[in-house]
Amino acid sequence: MKLVLAIVGNDDSGMVSAALTKEGFSVTKLATTGGFLKKGNTTFIVGTEDDKVDQVISIIAGQSRRRTQLVPSTTTMDIGVYSAFPVEVTIGGSTIFVLNVDRFEKV
Amino acid sequence: MKLVLAIVGNDDSGMVSAALTKEGFSVTKLATTGGFLKKGNTTFIVGTEDDKVDQVISIIAGQSRRRTQLVPSTTTMDIGVYSAFPVEVTIGGSTIFVLNVDRFEKV
Amino acid sequence: MKLVLAIVGNDDSGMVSAALTKEGFSVTKLATTGGFLKKGNTTFIVGTEDDKVDQVISIIAGQSRRRTQLVPSTTTMDIGVYSAFPVEVTIGGSTIFVLNVDRFEKV
Ligand code: NI
Ligand code: NI
Ligand code: NI
Numbered sequence: 001m002k003l004v005l006a007i008v009g010n011d012d013s014g015m016v017s018a019a020l021t022k023e024g025f026s027v028t029k030l031a032t033t034g035g036f037l038k039k040g041n042t043t044f045i046v047g048t049e050d051d052k053v054d055q056v057i058s059i060i061a062g063q064s065r066r067r068t069q070l071v072p073s074t075t076t077m078d079i080g081v082y083s084a085f086p087v088e089v090t091i092g093g094s095t096i097f098v099l100n101v102d103r104f105e106k107v
Numbered sequence: 108m109k110l111v112l113a114i115v116g117n118d119d120s121g122m123v124s125a126a127l128t129k130e131g132f133s134v135t136k137l138a139t140t141g142g143f144l145k146k147g148n149t150t151f152i153v154g155t156e157d158d159k160v161d162q163v164i165s166i167i168a169g170q171s172r173r174r175t176q177l178v179p180s181t182t183t184m185d186i187g188v189y190s191a192f193p194v195e196v197t198i199g200g201s202t203i204f205v206l207n208v209d210r211f212e213k214v
Numbered sequence: 215m216k217l218v219l220a221i222v223g224n225d226d227s228g229m230v231s232a233a234l235t236k237e238g239f240s241v242t243k244l245a246t247t248g249g250f251l252k253k254g255n256t257t258f259i260v261g262t263e264d265d266k267v268d269q270v271i272s273i274i275a276g277q278s279r280r281r282t283q284l285v286p287s288t289t290t291m292d293i294g295v296y297s298a299f300p301v302e303v304t305i306g307g308s309t310i311f312v313l314n315v316d317r318f319e320k321v
Binding site for chain 1 (some may be wrong): 215216217240242244245259261296310313314316317318319320
């Protein structure tokens with residue numbers, strides 16, 4: 001038995017949660033205050049058999065991998081003309097810790 | 108030293124917290140958002156000596172074990188007659204992970 | 215790789231967070247409801263290389279070690295005279311668990 005502790009940005013946490021649940025994993029979400037990702041994040045606790053750790057990591061990565069995105073950006077010039085151009089920003093990214101479980105009980 | 112991480116339904120978390128504290132265990136409760144139990148739950152962190160893990164699990168189980176309860180249920184029939192009869196529902200249930208502690212410090 | 219789980223009183227959690235971040239550690243803070251410290255506390259998750267565990271513990275201890283402080287205290291006497299005298303109170307104190315990380319992924 002392993003415990004997967006994953007820190008997922010809030011933009012992706014809904015999709016991560018849905019994807020894990022759909023595949024039959026029990027997911028507990030902890031409210032996170034602040035954190036090392038700028039926008040706030042959610043900490044997931046997922047208990048799983050050893051041989052499904054790869055699948056859990058793959059699901060989390062699939063829904064939250066660090067990626068770039070083009071977003072509109074606006075610059076105002078002196079003469080009152082607006083110029084909107086796309087800027088590439090990096091979003092997403094998760095940090096995943098896998099811990100050994102010494103004992104597991106469901107009561 | 109072990110760290111017990113227990114996910115307890117909110118119906119039972121007050122009793123679990125009180126029972127652990129009464130027996131002298133240090134309890135930290137994490138706010139949990141959503142989760143695999145329907146009604147919301149609380150994640151407990153309890154640090155304990157190896158030989159007291161059984162006691163911690165027994166206390167948590169004693170206050171939160173999955174159990175059935177009869178609740179009133181109402182059915183309305185066509186002819187305007189109400190029938191209230193008890194329905195058996197399952198409540199409670201906790202998930203408990205025990206982790207090895209590599210090092211423990213109180214400062 | 216180690217995961218440091220530290221429960222820090224809310225009086226000190228801002229300083230602990232700032233000091234860890236300044237030294238380059240990735241810090242995740244979990245909202246804690248109640249707990250074994252009277253005033254509420256914050257649970258920190260810090261992932262770190264094995265050889266930096268001492269540094270992490272030292273930073274946390276340096277900002278949150280249990281200590282005494284003199285605070286003003288006021289007694290009102292029968293004859294309407296106030297006497298303000300300092301009282302020594304204990305503040306701070308953190309509980310730190312270090313866990314082995316079986317696998318670590320940043321995606
Ligand atoms: Ni196992
Ligand atoms: Ni031990
Ligand atoms: Ni290591």
